Amino acid sequence: MQPTFTSSRILLPVRPWFIYLTLVAALLLNFLPTAHWPGMPDWVALVLCFWSVREFRRVGMGWAFILGLLMDVADGSVLGQHGFAYVLLAFASASLSRRLLWFPLLQQALQVLPLLLLTQAIQMLMRLAVGASFPGWGYFVGPVIASLLWIPLTFVLLLPQFRPVEQNPDRPI
Amino acid sequence: MAGFDHAPPPFFKRGPAPLALLTFYTLLSLAVFVVDLRFRSLDLLRQSVALLVDPVQRVAQTPGSLVDYARNYLEGIRSLQRENDELRHAKLSSAPDLLRLGQLEAENGRLRELLVVKERENAKGQVAQILYTARDPFSRKVIVDKGQHSGIVAGQPAIDESGVVGQVTRIFPFSSEITLITDKDQAVPVQIVRTGQRSVVFGLDNGQLELRYMPANADVQVGDLLVTSGLDSVYLQGYPVAKVINVERESAYSFARISCAPVAGVENFGEVMILDPRQPLPPPPPEAKARGSEDSNKPGAGKKKQRKAKGN
Secondary structure, eight states, rough: OOTTOOOOOOOOOHHHHHHHHHHHHHHHHHHSSSSSSSSSOOOOOOOOHHHHHTTTTOOHHHHHHHHHHHEEEEEHHHHTTHHHHHHHHHHHHHHHHHTTTTTTTHHHHHHHHHHHHHHHHHHHHHHHHHTTOOOOGGHHHHHHHHHHHHHHHHHHGGGGGGGOOOOOOTTTO | OOTTTOOOGGGOOSOHHHHHHHHHHHHHHHHHIIIIIIOOOOEEEEEHHHHHHHHHHHHHHHHHHHHHHHHHHOOOOOHHHHHHHHHHHHHHHHHHHHHTTTHHHHHHHHHHHHHHOOOOOOEEEEEEEEEEEOOOSSSSSEEOOOOOOOGGOOEEEEOOSSEEEEEEEEESSEEEEETTTTTTEEEEEEEETTOOOEEEEEEOTSSSSSEEOBBBBOOOOOOOOEEEEEOOOSTTTTTTTEEEEEEEEOHHHHHHHHEEEESSTSOOEEEEEEOEEEOOOOOOOOGHHHHHHHTTTTHHHHHHHHHHHHHH
């Protein structure tokens, strides 16, 4: 695979344990006390979206559902709220994946933004439908910042897959 | 031609189609959502997942609590001494009332016995440390470090040193969830100290409370103290709940808009006291039995009781 389809750089195959490690790290980031700060992104949604775009054969809706369940229990929200939004996010990013990777990173971030906003909006609508009150527009700042983080995140999460620049000419790959 | 196998080679086997998976998982999560919200029957699932998540969450909270600990440690002896002096002073100034409390309670008990009135319940409880605030932006809940293994049950009220904080709504093996009185779904039956009028105070999601269904000409003033009326099976009588901070009387509405601020440090971190559950109320009179007897021990039962209490 390549960083983007237009790039001529070929990546090493991803290691499955690294995907799971990053998802757990995202959960841990969401559990930090900083999660209450205004504009903090939903790390799990962001990392899940990234892997669903990149490796939709490995990270799919099943993972999204389980992560959503964990987030619901940790948040004290209604069970199934995160699960529903994450499943839709995983499906949408997987189906967009073939198109998304043709764009440069900045434009990828622009296309990820509506997905993340939708994830947040679905959760809000689910809770509003059962009688919660509007949490304020600050609720939607998180996805905007998360989509800006798409660019550094791509570099960080693809780091183990980059091959060294100087290569041994005797080795095939 | 015989012998051709028309099944696709294993190379193309990729499990169910994405749309089928999507339908399955969305329906599953919607079902879980509705069941959890309406029937509350998934508590066992929640508790078992919590057993997995809880250690991770405590690890995630460690940096924050370490910073707090370091700040406390470095705060210096001077401020500690000042605080100590203030506390000693406060203790001394409340001593005249407190020292006679035991005698007053005893006297009250004897008088109640003479009047053949039911005995006043004693308040007991256990101190719990607030671990963290739940991340859900749609509700106001905190997680404390006492759970099933300390004998906490859902429905117990929680107070701090100045007033009512909330009510235990969910219990986990080693922690429990307290819904604050400022949560939108939380209602506390109260009594205005100055006039003795009973009402119910509801949480607003902005950290304040609202005294609803009071007529526009009701005798409520800014600064009035609301204490629990004890007319439910949850809160004992007399704990401060809130102070009236604003009264709007518009002739267009039949009710006054009365907003209150909680007396307790509801949104602050610290320690809370979880009071033991109240003794069960005496059985309702026979004609009301049909309505009142079905859910007397559930945590959400407070509301129905409060509605009834309001009519008095």
